[in-house]
Amino acid sequence: MTSGNPWAIEAQGLTKLFGPRPALLGVDLRVPRGAFLSVFGPNGAGKSTLIRSLATIMRPTAGKVMLEGLDAARHGGEVRRLLGVVTHQTLLYPDLTAQENLEFYARMYDVPRRRERIAYLADLVGLEGRLDQVVGTLSRGLQQRVALARALLHDPPILLLDEPETGLDPQAQGMLGDLLRRVDGQERTVVMATHSLERGLELGDRLAILVRGRLAYESTKEALNLEALRSTYRHLAAAGE
Amino acid sequence: MRGFWGKALAIAWKDILAEARTKDMVLSMLVFSILVIIVFNFAFESSAEQTAQVAPGVLWVTFTFAGVLGMNRSFVQEKDRGCLEGLMLCPLDRGVIYTGKMLGNFIFMLLVEVIVLPVFSILFNLPLFAPRLVLITVLATLAFSTAGTLFAAIAVNTRARDFMLPILFIPVVVPVIIAAVQASGLALAPGPGEGYWSWLQLIVVFVVIFLAVSFLVFEYVLEE
Ligand SMILES: Nc1ncnc2c1ncn2[C@@H]1O[C@H](COP(=O)(O)OP(=O)(O)OP(=O)(O)O)[C@@H](O)[C@H]1O
Ligand SMILES: [Mg+2]
Numbered sequence: 001m002t003s004g005n006p007w008a009i010e011a012q013g014l015t016k017l018f019g020p021r022p023a024l025l026g027v028d029l030r031v032p033r034g035a036f037l038s039v040f041g042p043n044g045a046g047k048s049t050l051i052r053s054l055a056t057i058m059r060p061t062a063g064k065v066m067l068e069g070l071d072a073a074r075h076g077g078e079v080r081r082l083l084g085v086v087t088h089q090t091l092l093y094p095d096l097t098a099q100e101n102l103e104f105y106a107r108m109y110d111v112p113r114r115r116e117r118i119a120y121l122a123d124l125v126g127l128e129g130r131l132d133q134v135v136g137t138l139s140r141g142l143q144q145r146v147a148l149a150r151a152l153l154h155d156p157p158i159l160l161l162d163e164p165e166t167g168l169d170p171q172a173q174g175m176l177g178d179l180l181r182r183v184d185g186q187e188r189t190v191v192m193a194t195h196s197l198e199r200g201l202e203l204g205d206r207l208a209i210l211v212r213g214r215l216a217y218e219s220t221k222e223a224l225n226l227e228a229l230r231s232t233y234r235h236l237a238a239a240g241e
Numbered sequence: 242m243r244g245f246w247g248k249a250l251a252i253a254w255k256d257i258l259a260e261a262r263t264k265d266m267v268l269s270m271l272v273f274s275i276l277v278i279i280v281f282n283f284a285f286e287s288s289a290e291q292t293a294q295v296a297p298g299v300l301w302v303t304f305t306f307a308g309v310l311g312m313n314r315s316f317v318q319e320k321d322r323g324c325l326e327g328l329m330l331c332p333l334d335r336g337v338i339y340t341g342k343m344l345g346n347f348i349f350m351l352l353v354e355v356i357v358l359p360v361f362s363i364l365f366n367l368p369l370f371a372p373r374l375v376l377i378t379v380l381a382t383l384a385f386s387t388a389g390t391l392f393a394a395i396a397v398n399t400r401a402r403d404f405m406l407p408i409l410f411i412p413v414v415v416p417v418i419i420a421a422v423q424a425s426g427l428a429l430a431p432g433p434g435e436g437y438w439s440w441l442q443l444i445v446v447f448v449v450i451f452l453a454v455s456f457l458v459f460e461y462v463l464e465e
Contacts, residue, residue, distance in 0.1 A: 057326050059464050081332035089323025091330070095259035107251045108331035110244070134262070150327075 252341025
């Protein structure tokens with residue numbers, strides 16, 4: 001897209017207040033195109049708020065979000081087309097079947113050849129034979145698989161994932177890595193909030209720890225192993241109490 | 242604005258599909274409407290000409306509150322299941338979301354009215370099919386949906402969302418209620434019913450204004 005700009009995601013001074021209490025406080029973040037950033041942090045640290053602000057679901061109190069060089073506040077429509085999002089909620093209609101849900105969203109994203117795309121994704125996330133079931137009657141893990149398929153429908157260049165492993169069995173968690181790669185081999189930029197240090201370290205090439213709405217730590221994967229990450233995390237989380 | 246209508250209709254269609262499975266919203270509107278009409282029918286045990294005078298008022302009180310009941314649900318359901326966020330994430334013009342939800346509300350209200358109107362006519366001893374009553378019902382329902390969809394979207398983001406919709410909605414639609422009651426009275430009375438068309442025009446103007454306002458502000462209404 002903007003070839004001169006290496007950042008797929010840029011946040012400057014991102015702040016979100018709920019009443020007087022900040023959920024995010026002056027977060028500056030830059031994610032290069034094709035990178036995979038894993039975000040850790042204790043409960044209430046602001047991970048979901050960060051994901052939601054980047055995803056344009058939430059309007060930040062202050063600060064700015066740029067996606068592929070576009071100001072998210074001003075180019076909402078174009079920016080949303082670049083994003084695939086998984087949040088705490090599945091964003092699915094419980095009274096519709098998985099197929100109906102995916103078809104509805106595929107239409108909203110102007111996905112060409114919808115049925116083939118849905119069949120392909122269903123296969124990818126392991127939903128064989130479940131597409132015609134009403135989503136409300138699917139197990140949590142199966143719903144999460146539909147939610148992942150939903151986020152990937154339009155093959156977005158940027159993925160924002162909030163605990164995508166929720167409810168998934170170990171096998172499905174294992175396929176997350178493959179799933180997040182793009183079909184045409186192009187690089188996808190991913191930001192993933194997770195509580196699993198192992199998974200985050202395995203998938204991510206950059207790591208960040210949020211504590212009380214502040215970016216307390218940032219590193220590349222090479223600089224860390226699981227033990228070092230664990231102790232850093234424990235140390236920062238304890239300091240934030 | 243690629244495929245504006247295709248997408249708006251798809252939004253309305255998924256509401257219809259979900260409603261066809263649960264029947265939550267239409268059933269509660271229907272039961273409420275029929276009960277209100279029956280209670281009014283008992284309350285006004287009166288002569289034929291008095292009936293003709295109160296009947297239009299009864300009808301529109303019923304439709305107004307049934308509409309509030311239904312439209313409130315349409316956004317509360319969307320919000321509570323997190324689906325409103327899913328919709329907001331789509332690269333859609335906010336006007337598409339508004340139009341889709343508005344069409345869905347319009348269709349659900351019409352569906353209820355198609356069943357309630359004959360019951361009403363029988364109970365109040367009125368002609369079963371009055372084309373001009375049908376016309377005014379369709380137009381006033383459209384007016385209710387245009388304003389109600391906007392206010393329901395505002396209400397769902399407030400804490401007092403259960404009673405916020407009626408508080409916002411009812412004062413604003415007073416002109417529509419008055420116009421609908423007057424026009425229905427004229428449509429049901431024998432004779433040419435002079436003035437019917439000017440009431441109708443008033444409703445059309447209301448629809449146009451509310452469509453314009455909603456398209457302008459809906460973007461800001463949806464965001465947290
Ligand atoms: N809608 C809201 N209204 C008020 N406060 C909120 C709202 N959403 C989040 N918060 C507050 O913002 C802070 C950060 O919340 P957030 O959901 O981002 O945390 P998190 O890191 O995702 O936590 P978890 O690990 O539990 O998912 C918390 O203190 C939370 O209570
Ligand atoms: Mg969270």
